[in-house]
Amino acid sequence: MARGKLTAIEVAKKTKPGMYGDGDGLYLQVTGDGKERIGKSWIFRYRLKGHMSASGKPLAREMGLGSLETWSLTEARERARQQRQLLDQGRDPIEARKLLEQAEALEEAKSTPFQDCAKAYIKAHKAGWKNAKHADQWTSTLETWAYPIIGKVAVGAVTTELVLKVLEQPVGDQPDAPTFWEARTETASRVRGRIENVLDWAKARNLRDGDNPARWKGLLDKLLPPKAQVAPVEHHKALPYADLPGFMADLRRRNSLSARALEFTILTAARTSDTIGAVRSEIDREGALWTVPAARLKGRKGTRKRDHVVPLCDRALQILEDVPKRSEYLFAHEEDGQPLSNMAMLELLQGMGYGEDLTVHGFRSTFKDWCSDETEYPNEMSEMAIAHTVPDKVEAAYRRGNMRRKRRQMMLDWAAYCESLPATKTNVVPLRAG
Structure with missing residues (x-):
């Protein structure tokens, strides 16, 4: 099909509802009553090789390229050219756009703050916990020790360094104050485990990729002393x-x-x-x-x-x-x-x-x-x-x-x-x- 059949002036003057071809699959679509309410948008029509209609012809598809208010004739032609390039590569432009949108949505989802994921995790699991006190402990410990450091950080951006920052935050205002891991080892260990669970949940929800930076084995165990060495377990007091x-x-x-x-x-x-x-x-x-x-x-x-x-x-x-x-x-x-x-x-x-x-x-x-x-x-x-x-x-x-x-x-x-x-x-x- 010949290209460049439309001009910018013609595009501006079109008011009668219908499809007006520019060539190479690009069309101006006019909708409305032809008088006061008129809408104009760009459509790309193409046939996909290997996908046949009931009549035996390659299946015809239509893809919206945006409104005239957003995309000029020149810009619409460029967008249509990009779709033809995909067809030349054997790719379906509509499916390619869906994949791109999904990837963009995933990247946006990965920006979900850690504390939002933690709250969603607690809500999803609290029904399976033995009592409400357990959910309260999750909330209070994360609010006290984790949220001030990683609460607003995108869950996909939480790293081992940030988890260490949580576990090694000073307890007290003195210059030589002990770290959270040193001073309150049992609580710090539970917080680490809770961060690990939230990050695992986020990965299962496609909100982050890669290894879990809060995992003890293979990661933190190389950077922190074992809990038992820092704070030996105090056994329950027993009668001889x-x-x-x-x-x-x-x-x-x-x-x-x-x-x-x-x-x-x-x-x-x-x-x-x-x-x-x-x-x-x-x-x-x-x-x-x-x-x-x-x-x-x-x-x-x-x-x-x-x-x-x-x-x-x-x-x-x-x-x-x-x-x-x-x-x-x-x-x-x-x-x-x-x-x-x-x-x-x-x-x-x-x-x-x-x-x-x-x-x-x-x-x-x-x-x-x-x-x-x-x-x-x-x-x-x-x-x-x-x-x-x-x-x-x-x-x-x-x-x-x-x-x-x-x-x-x-x-x-x-x-x-x-x-x-x-x-x-x-x-x-x-x-x-x-």
Whole structure:
């Protein structure tokens, strides 16, 4: 088709609706009523080789090139020429433009601020978290430590250097103030992990590319000392097992719901959360078993968890028989039937004069120490008793007949020791696995 059929004057004068060809696929499209409301735009028409219509001819396509108000005749001809170049390369101009728009949209999306992505991440995941407090902790720690440094930075532009800037920010105004990683290592480690999760989420949403700069292994572990070296883990304060019989005698003399809950917790070597969340349907009185569902178990992220089955001694069953049945919870308040708070047993310890020396969780360590020092039960068996993860083959072995009997016997021996007369460690007769 001949080109250059239109002139700028003709283009300005066209008012009748229709298509006016300029040549080489370029058309002026006039729309409206032909009088007051008139619209003029540029159209590029072409046929795509290899794509046939029902009539057997190459498929015809139309592509808008913009309005006359934006693009002059000369500019429209240049835009049409660019489309013909794409056709000469075997590319579809419309599909090429879609790809370009997608790439531009992606680049624009990568400019989304980190804090917007973090808020979107929290909103998307909070329904799967155990409680609202977890979402609050995410929000507060990121607002305090991360947002002032990387909050407004495009999520696609967060680098290892910026993550380090978060972790190495000074805590305090003094010139020699320790860094966040040095002074509040546990919190800093959690913030690092949260930044890593947000950046992984952003990559899955095509908001950033490349490796995650907040990942510990292979990146930050080369730049920062391990958490354990900076701030060694402070274990829960535990009662020496030699003192346990005397403690249990004192505890049994106390007539309160929290006292019975604590006694049950010690006899079963359970976690506080497992006890206060326990419901009646989890108890098999005939089989003398308590089954803690996997969904309620605490454990290392990513590990496979199974239901935790706890053999119950006679005293533990008697406690469950004696506590008032106020709701489905085993240890429930009289007023509303709700379970004890996670602070109830700790407050009891404080009332008994152990507030500075013991934690409820520490009795699990007491149990482990007793198993190690005073019995010959295998370590894997005591690990299972406190719901720690053990290899699948080991767990399978201890689920079979004789091994199950030995595991029950271990808990019965523990209960017997808890109820024994106060004695020094040297007077304790070592128990033997049956």
